[in-house]
Amino acid sequence: MSRNGLVSSFRRLLDDEKRRKRTPGPFDQLRQQMTDVLGDEGILKEVVQEGEGPPIPENASVLSKIRYSGYLEYSNRPFETTTHLKYPRMMKLGRDVTLAGLELGLLTMKKGEFSRFLFQPQYAYGNMGCPPLIPAAAVVLYEIQIIDYLNSGQVDDFIAISPEEQNTVPLSTFLEVVNTLRSFGNRCFNQKRYFNAKDRYKQAMTLLVNRETQSCEEEERIKTALLPLYLNLSLTQLRLKSPHKALKYGNKAMEIDSANTKALFRCGQAYMELHEYDSAQDCLISAQARKPFDHDINNLLRKVAICYKDSLDKQKDMYSRMFRDLRG
Template sequence: MNDVLGDGGILKEVVQSGEGPPVPENASVLIHYSGFLEYSDRPFETTTHFKYPQMMKLGRDVTLAGLELGLLTMRKGEFSRFLFQPQYAYGDMGCPPLIPAAAVILYEIQILDFLDSGQVDDFIAMSPEEQNDAPLSTLLEVVGTLRSFGNRFFNQSRYDNAKDRYKQASKLLVNRETPSDAETERIKTALLPLYLNLSFTELRLDRPHKALKYGNKALEMDSANTKALFRCEVLNPWRIVSSLIC
């Protein structure tokens, strides 16, 4: 096993290599993991039975120091084993009754996906003026991350969470003061899938009126968009009926 920090406190064995850049600081990670006491073959905690493991944010949801430091060395798709000495795990006191004092801990971790939510946090913390002065490329990266969060929530049937991410992303785009036609077109291109996703999400939330609203917004940008045309055509009979209700 490789010595991650050079002090023998975190040892790492890569079982399956990943691809792309390593996990950035303050990212949100989607992982499967199992924790074992050293020499034990039964985990004291595991996520492998979850169909949809929870997205965990570094610095907030990941509280084990060694686990967070280990994740920062990993890449998407990677499966690795880590051996943590007590100072990087549960310390000299342990965590009774599951973790004895001064326990050495083995973790098996697979990175399914990660999102650079630290960049999103930094951008959201800016003032409106600072956001507008930021490069368009930065805004589009932030929007792309929020959309990915929304997609992840949607696929887990967490539709309210998905809607919130899509709306947050679309608001950032709409609030952008566009100095050129080229930038305006790039913003429209980024907005279109968000409106389509919002329309579908509102439909899943049984809010046809809002679903139709976002479908029409999509058509304003692309009058020939197949998804928007189909969705609005399906919802139009509801619109006629609803206009008769006081």
Template sequence: MSGNGLVSSIRRLINANEQQRAPGPFHQLGQQMVDVLGDGGILKKVIQPGEGPPVPQNASVLMHYSGYLEYADRPFETTTHHKYPQMLKLGRELTLTGLELGLLTMQKGEFSRFLFQPQYAYGELGCPRLIPGAATVLYEVHVLDFFDSGQVDNFVGMSPEEQNTWPLSTLLEVVTTVRSFGNRFFKQSRFEYAKDRYKQGMTLLGNRDVQNDAEMEKIKKALLPLYLNLSLTELRLERPHKALKYSNKALEIDSKNTKALFRCGQAYLELHEYESAQNCLITAQEKRPFDFDINNLLRKVAMCHKDSLDKQKDLYSKMFRHLRN
């Protein structure tokens, strides 16, 4: 071994010994953190505060997270490279005890760092080839959104008779959460999943035994966005007949709803029923004369209608010419 190689080896040994004696970076981070449980097993520091209530038990949480070992430059696991943030169900899809307990202290929009001692992380055995035994790990967690799916699971698990014993406010909360799930699937272009969630909300509202006119109005108010969302989802799934069905259901609740009229116009355009499309869009335009989308679609419908008439005229001209010949 050369002199330089021996010196390098000695320096590495000295550095390793110094690291063992000196407090490591996790220890220094821990000095600035809050003890979540009081036993030192989960330490937390809020980097970016959130707002609203904390994540409830059994919620479904939409989040990004990254896990680090001490002295490591790169995470041993991360979700930040995913096209869509992960949505994980607490009590079912999270295997790290510390992460689940930490999430219950977080709010929507919050970004925090956690230090998990081995008993709240990977234990004395660790995870071979990835996590050494008895390792303390650092997690950076960003909660983008969460849904109280525990409440939904409990409510959906009841019979319609049992559901009717609960106050209407509970039903409306559950339907709002179900629709939020649908909206999340829609944004991810998972239209079949979105459609199923919206229809689940419709079913829950349809099972309700309405007691008076005031309750009926609240049911209709909750149904309207579901019909509108279903109409748009069916358009994305290239099912204009079904889109038209749900648009008309929305118009039965609110005959001047511009979104419903616009969806009807879109569906009729796909069905090549240009006059019906124009009628819906002109009615919508009367209510919102400067709406770009309505005016743009009206121009498109007018062009398609003209092209259709020109083709018909050309076809009839050829037919008559053939008869004369």
């Protein structure tokens, strides 16, 4: 055997010995309890906590509470995480999720599910990695939890068509689009993203106002859908310190249902912010007559009464000083 052949054989023996002696790493141990998602061992998955319902659809916007952390092998500290964020940003599949493995992994998950994924480099950061955080050809672990998501595909498709085509869509489908937009707004509102909430509510409101109705029944259904949007917009404008706009939407709600307690309360709140205490009292007394034991109504009514008295006292004091100056 030649010298080169002996060297090659010796190296192979050394490599085989190294492989036999190599201690399995953390990722090797994880692989034993994971399932192959695609069949090429590029994405392995372990479900830690089962979810419920269908998997996330491809066109969904994953909202509000998707939390994830990415880890390298032998590291307990994540190289990226959203677990510290109280309100993680909205992520739309196919647009905002840039890691191929992460998007494909999300599509296998259900609402409420918590899972771990191992991504091979071709589904993660590739052979180049992402220096200095991610080394070349790195296998990465992601822990992902989905608390909630909304499917925006139907909304996207509806918004893409012309107004004329929108009017030909069945009313039931149309109202589903409106309800989804309102749900988006509610998520934003609960995250204190009031400008985003306002935009979603107004988008839904505009669709309803522009809808051409074919019968009195359809007109009533449109009004029924408008009422909660007006109430939501009124409250959102109060949070945005715009009492005039809050009053406008409160009054629109009362045009649909003059006895609506929430509408009366919103108008009372707006009048209170505008220092129109007599009008605030009128609205709140009407609301109290319908819900006499409502804690919020009674508290605000007491607050308005105090502010009204203070305002009258100040006016009285101002007029007294004016008369004293005139007499002087």
